[in-house]
Amino acid sequence: MRIDILTILPRLLDGPFADSILQRAQDNGLCEIVIHNIRDYSIHKQKQVDDYQFGGGAGMVMMVQPIADAIDKLKSEREYDEIIYLTPDGERLNQGICNSFSLKKNIIMLCGHYKGVDQRIRDHYITREISIGDYVLSGGELAAAVLVDSIVRLIPGAMNDETSALTDSFQDNLLAPPIYTRPADYNGWKVPEILTSGNTPKVEEWRFEQALEKTKTRRPDLLG
Ligand code: 6GU
Numbered sequence: 001m002r003i004d005i006l007t008i009l010p011r012l013l014d015g016p017f018a019d020s021i022l023q024r025a026q027d028n029g030l031c032e033i034v035i036h037n038i039r040d041y042s043i044h045k046q047k048q049v050d051d052y053q054f055g056g057g058a059g060m061v062m063m064v065q066p067i068a069d070a071i072d073k074l075k076s077e078r079e080y081d082e083i084i085y086l087t088p089d090g091e092r093l094n095q096g097i098c099n100s101f102s103l104k105k106n107i108i109m110l111c112g113h114y115k116g117v118d119q120r121i122r123d124h125y126i127t128r129e130i131s132i133g134d135y136v137l138s139g140g141e142l143a144a145a146v147l148v149d150s151i152v153r154l155i156p157g158a159m160n161d162e163t164s165a166l167t168d169s170f171q172d173n174l175l176a177p178p179i180y181t182r183p184a185d186y187n188g189w190k191v192p193e194i195l196t197s198g199n200t201p202k203v204e205e206w207r208f209e210q211a212l213e214k215t216k217t218r219r220p221d222l223l224g
Helices: 020-027 064-077 095-101 119-124 141-152 200-218
Strands: 002-007 032-037 050-052 060-062 082-092 106-111 128-131
Touching (some): 002 064, 002 141, 020 032, 020 141, 064 106, 064 119, 082 141, 095 141, 106 141
Parallel strands (some): 002 106, 082 106, 082 128
Antiparallel strands (some): 050 060
C-alpha cells in the first residue's frame, strides 16, 4: 500500500510515522508513506497557497492551483483508489471505514487548513471526506496521522500478533474487556480468579460478558 499525504505543514508529520508499528511496516515494505509539501507546487509569487474568500468573511482558503497540480502529478504516476480530504465536516471515522481503507492499494490524503480548501478541489478530485470526531483541530495533519495509523496497523504482517487486531475494541462492535498481567496479586489487588484458572472456554465467556457489560454502560449506541 502507498499513502501520499499533501500538507502545508509537513513537519507536523515528521514524528508520527517514525516509530513502532508504522516504522516497521515501512521498513518491511508493507506500506510506503510519502509526505508532500503543497507549497512546493505553487506557481504564485512567494509560493502562496491560500487567499481571501470570495464573498468576504474571515479566514483564508487553500487555493486550487497548488493542490490540483500536486494531485495531477501523483495521478500521472499511478492510479489512486481514494483521494481523501480530512475535514471536520466529513464523514465520522469508524473501524469499518478503517478496515475498508486498509484493503486499498494507493491512497492520497489531503490535509485541510484555515477555513478549508476551495470547493472545486472537493468537487473534482476528492472521493471521500473524513472527520476523526466531533471537535475541531487546527489542521488535518493530526487527523491524517490518526487515519494512517488506524489503517496501516490492519495490514497483514504489520502487527506482531496477527490476531490482535481482530480482538481490538470496535472490531466486533464491542469494547475490549479488562486485561491483566503479572503479578496475580499486587499488594492485595488481585486478578480475577477465572483468568488464572487455565479454563480457556470459561475465560473467553468471561471476556465476552465483560465486554458486553462495558459496552452497555459506556457505549450503548454500539449495540444498536
Ligand atoms: Cl479531519 N480536521 C480538522 N481540522 N479538525 C477535525 C478533523 C479533521 N476531524 C475532527 N476534527
